[in-house]
Amino acid sequence: MTRLDLFIDRMVSQRACLDHAIAATDGLAGPVFELGLGNGRTYHHLRETVVDRDIYVFEREIASHPDSTPEPEFAILGDVMETLPQALQRFGPTISLAHADLGGHNRDKNDIFARKVSPLIEPLLAPGGLMVSSDRMYFDTLEELALPEGAVPGRCFIYRR
Amino acid sequence: MTRLDLFIDRMVSQRACLDHAIAATDGLAGPVFELGLGNGRTYHHLRETVVDRDIYVFEREIASHPDSTPEPEFAILGDVMETLPQALQRFGPTISLAHADLGGHNRDKNDIFARKVSPLIEPLLAPGGLMVSSDRMYFDTLEELALPEGAVPGRCFIYRR
Ligand SMILES: C[S@@+](CC[C@H](N)C(=O)[O-])C[C@H]1O[C@@H](n2cnc3c(N)ncnc32)[C@H](O)[C@@H]1O
Ligand code: NI
Ligand code: NI
Numbered sequence: 001m002t003r004l005d006l007f008i009d010r011m012v013s014q015r016a017c018l019d020h021a022i023a024a025t026d027g028l029a030g031p032v033f034e035l036g037l038g039n040g041r042t043y044h045h046l047r048e049t050v051v052d053r054d055i056y057v058f059e060r061e062i063a064s065h066p067d068s069t070p071e072p073e074f075a076i077l078g079d080v081m082e083t084l085p086q087a088l089q090r091f092g093p094t095i096s097l098a099h100a101d102l103g104g105h106n107r108d109k110n111d112i113f114a115r116k117v118s119p120l121i122e123p124l125l126a127p128g129g130l131m132v133s134s135d136r137m138y139f140d141t142l143e144e145l146a147l148p149e150g151a152v153p154g155r156c157f158i159y160r161r
Numbered sequence: 162m163t164r165l166d167l168f169i170d171r172m173v174s175q176r177a178c179l180d181h182a183i184a185a186t187d188g189l190a191g192p193v194f195e196l197g198l199g200n201g202r203t204y205h206h207l208r209e210t211v212v213d214r215d216i217y218v219f220e221r222e223i224a225s226h227p228d229s230t231p232e233p234e235f236a237i238l239g240d241v242m243e244t245l246p247q248a249l250q251r252f253g254p255t256i257s258l259a260h261a262d263l264g265g266h267n268r269d270k271n272d273i274f275a276r277k278v279s280p281l282i283e284p285l286l287a288p289g290g291l292m293v294s295s296d297r298m299y300f301d302t303l304e305e306l307a308l309p310e311g312a313v314p315g316r317c318f319i320y321r322r
Contacts, residue, residue, distance in 0.1 A: 004206040045165040
């Protein structure tokens with residue numbers, strides 16, 4: 001497997017999981033959280049595909065493509081270790097869909113971070129809400145779901161409250 | 162189409178065209194040219210897939226992933242508008258495969274650049290040599306080939322001397 005192969009699998013799996021999760025949470029009114037904006041490709045995909053729900057973006061520093069940059073009132077700037085607890089105060093357990101792609105190139109570091117951030121995401125989800133992640137998460141009360149068609153095992157994970 | 166969709170189509174098409182072109186030029190001994198290293202994903206793919214051919218990388222400034230960085234003797238630094246004519250002096254018409262992914266986000270700029278760089282690439286190819294590009298190129302003597310299975314029309318182009 002080359003880095004190109006791995007990357008394609010990750011992108012294709014993200015899209016398959018997001019499309020599935022967006023459709024599956026269509027009946028929920030609560031906002032969508034994009035954790036990690038990066039270049040803004042998955043945010044662009046969410047914005048074009050999610051209907052009638054607010055999308056909030058969590059990012060340390062905005063560096064996205066101009067056409068994939070959230071309006072200031074939908075950008076929550078700072079370290080998610082701080083901004084997610086604040087978001088729980090503000091939004092309560094109302095999130096219909098959370099997508100996290102916070103990892104870098106170091107698998108071990110990503111795993112350590114996934115363990116730390118999981119308990120901050122868990123209480124935010126609405127009943128029936130879904131969480132899509134590029135890294136395995138560590139939730140006590142959420143159920144891991146089977147991947148939709150087209151997603152590659154290990155490249156994407158879906159959880160449901 | 163979202164930016165994620167477009168990006169996936171480009172990556173998938175790059176891989177399909179590269180795999181096809183690598184196999185089709187297997188009998189040629191001349192070097193492979195990677196024009197534009199970027200993150201180094203397609204270079205990594207070339208390095209893992211091309212057998213018994215040197216791979217030279219042309220890039221303004223190396224900023225690739227550590228495991229996808231060429232040895233100094235295979236990195237040709239500078240603007241391709243200058244380094245390609247120098248490469249013609251050094252290598253002559255011996256290149257078995259050239260891959261170009263030099264573009265940025267601006268389609269019109271990419272097209273203008275493709276017109277300028279095409280005549281610098283054209284004389285470098287060996288007879289039977291192939292050129293794979295993410296942008297449409299403007300060659301006088303090369304033949305445009307049909308895309309291999311899996312490539313998306315418009316996201317990748319293949320030419321043969
Ligand atoms: C889209 S990136 C290549 C991505 C690469 N195929 C990958 O898979 O990671 C384009 C690269 O071309 C380089 N580039 C663009 N114009 C150039 C020029 N005139 N001379 C040299 N390098 C150039 C840029 O510096 C950039 O790193
Ligand atoms: Ni990396
Ligand atoms: Ni762009």
